[in-house]
Amino acid sequence: MIGEDLLGIAPLDRARIELILETAERMQEIAGRDVKKVPTLRGRTVVNLFFEPSTRTQTSFEIAGKRLAADVVNFSSNSSSLSKAESLLDTAKTLDAMDPDAVIVRHRVAGVPQRIADALQAPVINAGDGAHEHPTQALLDMLTVYQEKSRFEGLTVTIVGDIAHSRVARSNIYGFTKLGAEVRVAGPPTMLPPGIEELGVKTYTSLREALEGADVVMALRIQLERLTGAYFPSVREYSATFGIDRAKLRFAKSDAIVMHPGPVNRGVELSNELTDDRPSVILDQVRNGVALRMALLYLIAGRRMGEGI
Amino acid sequence: MSRVLIRGGRLLDPSVDYDAEGDLLLEDGTIAALGADLPAEECEVVEANGLWVAPGLVDIHTHLREPGQEYKEDLASGGRAAVAGGFTSVACMANTEPTNDDPSVTKYILERAAEDSPARVYPVAAATRGLEGQVMTEMAALRDAGAVAFSDDGRVIMNASVMRRVLEYSKLVDAPIVVHAEDTGLRGEGVMNEGAVSTRLGLPGNPVAAEEIHVARDIRLARLTGARLHIAHVSSGGSVELIREAKEAGLSVTAEVTPHHLALTDESATGFDTNSKVSPPLRTHRHAKVLREALVQGVLDCVATDHAPHADHEKDVEFTAAPFGVTGLETSFAIVSDLYRSGEMSALDLIRRLSTVPARIFGIPAGTLAVGARADVVLLDPQKQWKYDAAEGFSKSRNSPWSGQKLTGRVEATFVDGRLVFRAGRGVVMQ
Numbered sequence: 157m158i159g160e161d162l163l164g165i166a167p168l169d170r171a172r173i174e175l176i177l178e179t180a181e182r183m184q185e186i187a188g189r190d191v192k193k194v195p196t197l198r199g200r201t202v203v204n205l206f207f208e209p210s211t212r213t214q215t216s217f218e219i220a221g222k223r224l225a226a227d228v229v230n231f232s233s234n235s236s237s238l239s240k241a242e243s244l245l246d247t248a249k250t251l252d253a254m255d256p257d258a259v260i261v262r263h264r265v266a267g268v269p270q271r272i273a274d275a276l277q278a279p280v281i282n283a284g285d286g287a288h289e290h291p292t293q294a295l296l297d298m299l300t301v302y303q304e305k306s307r308f309e310g311l312t313v314t315i316v317g318d319i320a321h322s323r324v325a326r327s328n329i330y331g332f333t334k335l336g337a338e339v340r341v342a343g344p345p346t347m348l349p350p351g352i353e354e355l356g357v358k359t360y361t362s363l364r365e366a367l368e369g370a371d372v373v374m375a376l377r378i379q380l381e382r383l384t385g386a387y388f389p390s391v392r393e394y395s396a397t398f399g400i401d402r403a404k405l406r407f408a409k410s411d412a413i414v415m416h417p418g419p420v421n422r423g424v425e426l427s428n429e430l431t432d433d434r435p436s437v438i439l440d441q442v443r444n445g446v447a448l449r450m451a452l453l454y455l456i457a458g459r460r461m462g463e464g465i
Numbered sequence: 466m467s468r469v470l471i472r473g474g475r476l477l478d479p480s481v482d483y484d485a486e487g488d489l490l491l492e493d494g495t496i497a498a499l500g501a502d503l504p505a506e507e508c509e510v511v512e513a514n515g516l517w518v519a520p521g522l523v524d525i526h527t528h529l530r531e532p533g534q535e536y537k538e539d540l541a542s543g544g545r546a547a548v549a550g551g552f553t554s555v556a557c558m559a560n561t562e563p564t565n566d567d568p569s570v571t572k573y574i575l576e577r578a579a580e581d582s583p584a585r586v587y588p589v590a591a592a593t594r595g596l597e598g599q600v601m602t603e604m605a606a607l608r609d610a611g612a613v614a615f616s617d618d619g620r621v622i623m624n625a626s627v628m629r630r631v632l633e634y635s636k637l638v639d640a641p642i643v644v645h646a647e648d649t650g651l652r653g654e655g656v657m658n659e660g661a662v663s664t665r666l667g668l669p670g671n672p673v674a675a676e677e678i679h680v681a682r683d684i685r686l687a688r689l690t691g692a693r694l695h696i697a698h699v700s701s702g703g704s705v706e707l708i709r710e711a712k713e714a715g716l717s718v719t720a721e722v723t724p725h726h727l728a729l730t731d732e733s734a735t736g737f738d739t740n741s742k743v744s745p746p747l748r749t750h751r752h753a754k755v756l757r758e759a760l761v762q763g764v765l766d767c768v769a770t771d772h773a774p775h776a777d778h779e780k781d782v783e784f785t786a787a788p789f790g791v792t793g794l795e796t797s798f799a800i801v802s803d804l805y806r807s808g809e810m811s812a813l814d815l816i817r818r819l820s821t822v823p824a825r826i827f828g829i830p831a832g833t834l835a836v837g838a839r840a841d842v843v844l845l846d847p848q849k850q851w852k853y854d855a856a857e858g859f860s861k862s863r864n865s866p867w868s869g870q871k872l873t874g875r876v877e878a879t880f881v882d883g884r885l886v887f888r889a890g891r892g893v894v895m896q
Contacts, residue, residue: 263783265783265784266666266667266668267783271737271783349663349670351665
């Protein structure tokens with residue numbers, strides 16, 4: 157239902173983003189307790205409707221829901237064939253008839269969460285659709301950056317890698333620019349989609365130039381199996397030109413942090429050591445993901461999205 | 466003896482540049498007279514005050530789905546949609562099941578159409594067997610069976626050598642080869658125009674170069690062979706330039722544009738409505754503007770709808786999984802007559818692009834009000850507002866980007882063979 161769904165960052169205004177981030181900060185306190193559960197969403201039902209497998213995101217939503225005492229039901233459709241796609245809306249409507257309080261949708265095709273939201277009574281949270289948006293990832297990234305930098309205004313955020321196929325890149329571009337940061341994107345020209353500048357970013361094909369003065373360096377996962385040879389010549393060349401290690405990170409600000417939505421192809425997007433240690437904050441991102449999703453479920457399944465603004 | 470007097474309309478006959486108030490007499494299926502104050506004795510009189518009286522519209526690009534996909538459309542429903550849209554002659558593409566690559570299928574379509582369709586139906590036969598782009602069809606036999614043109618529309622003959630032979634051989638039957646011009650490799654998995662909007666939506670893009678490359682190739686092959694090449698549904702301003710050059714060079718090249726490419730842009734995909742998914746894709750505003758200008762100038766010769774009915778359950782799926790295409794027969798006049806209302810095109814030129822020229826390209830006897838011509842006539846009100854609801858329409862399918870919208874420009878009545886087959890408000894009234 158329009159107004160209660162979270163389909164992307166593009167439709168959100170700055171105040172709405174800040175409400176979600178502030179709510180997430182309050183949720184973090186719960187994770188520090190011995191008993192990590194509050195009764196806020198007791199009696200509410202949250203459905204994880206994942207048409208594309210994603211253990212990490214699904215688990216994060218599941219833990220978030222359970223910490224708020226919601227009943228979380230996982231509905232995974234293993235179907236990857238287009239022929240079964242006809243039942244997409246039927247599946248969603250069937251679940252809707254069971255009166256869930258929120259439906260979380262992940263699909264490999266852009267726009268599916270919106271189509272489902274149009275058809276359903278229950279509010280829909282987009283957990284990633286094709287190369288379109290991944291709003292919860294971007295929100296947890298924003299939360300992580302805020303905790304590190306205490307601000308967004310004036311920050312330079314450099315996103316490196318396959319911008320063309322990345323929903324994470326798009327949602328983060330919308331989010332960080334709305335919050336006042338400068339966003340740069342860098343990658344091989346084959347991975348910089350046409351018209352990306354219209355989203356308010358600068359494009360770079362030189363990693364060094366893109367990193368100069370950056371406060372935040374975000375590497376994206378490369379789909380090695382599908383793209384090697386077609387979009388870049390080899391893993392070795394990608395790693396040499398756009399892989400980030402401590403030496404290349406020196407081009408960025410001395411206190412720059414390194415982020416990655418995971419899972420990392422170690423030695424490709426990030427060097428092994430940079431994956432594990434500061435200034436990378438990858439596990440903070442994961443940790444914040446639970447708090448952020450708790451906040452969203454609280455606001456959406458708890459029907460509090462309209463409050464507080 | 467049947468006599469119908471259409472009285473007091475604005476008679477438009479682009480074939481002789483005739484534009485004057487007057488009456489039109491239809492007698493026994495032919496146009497018997499036109500002029501001022503014709504006698505009304507023993508006539509059924511149809512008042513046409515304030516209306517255009519024009520030769521029936523001609524659509525040389527439709528998919529009527531029979532045989533094989535009657536759940537989307539058949540010759541009866543497609544024919545009713547046609548006359549409701551003012552079309553008295555429609556050509557139907559060969560991608561039926563079975564493919565219209567054999568004279569038996571061509572004859573079947575013509576026999577069914579004669580029984581079921583209020584509009585005249587002209588089959589386009591496949592250019593290659595099974596639309597596979599490999600082996601050319603028996604063009605002479607297909608022509609003798611009734612095919613008026615040849616096309617693998619929807620599919621592309623990617624092998625330039627095959628295309629060259631198809632064009633060469635078509636000179637034997639003197640029929641146009643209609644091409645869906647797209648380099649399939651460059652198109653890739655694209656489901657919409659490649660550009661800022663596809664980037665924003667995260668949908669795979671199809672660049673204009675995919676069309677332009679193929680238009681350029683086929684124009685070169687038309688020059689090599691001297692054959693008649695007709696380029697279907699031009700979507701790109703770059704293609705327009707190539708077609709302009711080809712015409713200036715004196716080649717037998719013609720081209721059509723659809724109402725949706727004239728009126729809509731890739732912004733229509735915002736919201737992921739699969740009724741914005743067509744092939745070739747809707748382009749940017751800049752391209753649509755060039756297409757409109759090219760139609761006005763005649764670089765693009767005519768309008769054709771590419772009427773492509775699909776069932777709801779086929780369209781109401783993921784954007785990438787939905788079939789390409791929208792219906793267009795019932796809305797074409799309303800959409801395209803915007804060019805008249807905006808002052809870009811005269812009434813006579815509008816009818817020329819909707820009737821006279823497409824008829825000429827396909828060699829269909831239509832597009833004129835000349836005395837002795839077949840009495841296929843349409844009454845049009847270019848200013849009338851009406852609401853189009855696809856569910857209430859005549860096509861079996863509802864995949865229209867204009868459903869539910871208030872449109873301007875309405876078809877008031879359609880005559881085929883001198884008989885009233887459609888009347889606004891009363892619907893299709895054949896037989």
